Amino acid sequence: MNKGDKDGIESKHRSGTRSMGRRFILEQSVEALVYIAAFALDEGESIDALSKQGPAPAGAAAVRPPDEHGFLWIDRDGFAKAFAADADPVEARVMAAVQKPLSINSFIAKSGPPAWKHLPSWYMVATEDQMIPPQAEQFMAKRMGATVRKYLRVMQPWFLTLKRSRNSSR
Numbered sequence: 001m002n003k004g005d006k007d008g009i010e011s012k013h014r015s016g017t018r019s020m021g022r023r024f025i026l027e028q029s030v031e032a033l034v035y036i037a038a039f040a041l042d043e044g045e046s047i048d049a050l051s052k053q054g055p056a057p058a059g060a061a062a063v064r065p066p067d068e069h070g071f072l073w074i075d076r077d078g079f080a081k082a083f084a085a086d087a088d089p090v091e092a093r094v095m096a097a098v099q100k101p102l103s104i105n106s107f108i109a110k111s112g113p114p115a116w117k118h119l120p121s122w123y124m125v126a127t128e129d130q131m132i133p134p135q136a137e138q139f140m141a142k143r144m145g146a147t148v149r150k151y152l153r154v155m156q157p158w159f160l161t162l163k164r165s166r167n168s169s170r
Helices: 022-027 047-051 058-062 079-083 089-098 104-108 134-143 158-168
Strands: 011-013 016-018 033-036 121-126 147-151
Touching: 047 104, 047 134, 058 079, 079 089, 121 134, 134 147
Parallel strands: 033 121, 121 147
Antiparallel strands: 011 016
């Protein structure tokens, strides 16, 4: 959310962090941040370190060790349960087949100064997330002082859950 300029939006999502950086965000007059079932790291923190502060989420068992290029993939056979439980079987198989890998470096790299320390933030907690424990999502949201919205029975990818709930209410 910014003053009509889409280039300064910080995007955090489950397959890692895409961030234009705090300096860029502040220079682009971004007014707020929205995190949807995502990692919200503090300065000097890594996803790896944060992930070790509690029990591994159920979906972590489906993540294969890094390949020869240092990329992580979700096992195709476990993909639906770990990452797409709300998808129909065909959607889940397609998603597993076309998934994009995540570099192991994304997990071990330490975060720079987060923009959430300077901007109002909102955080959607997915209460049945299999990849980021909901307790960790709640911790990060509280730490950043975010306005929190909890969605019961929401899993990843969250947009499928919300799509299904809208369609079933018609």
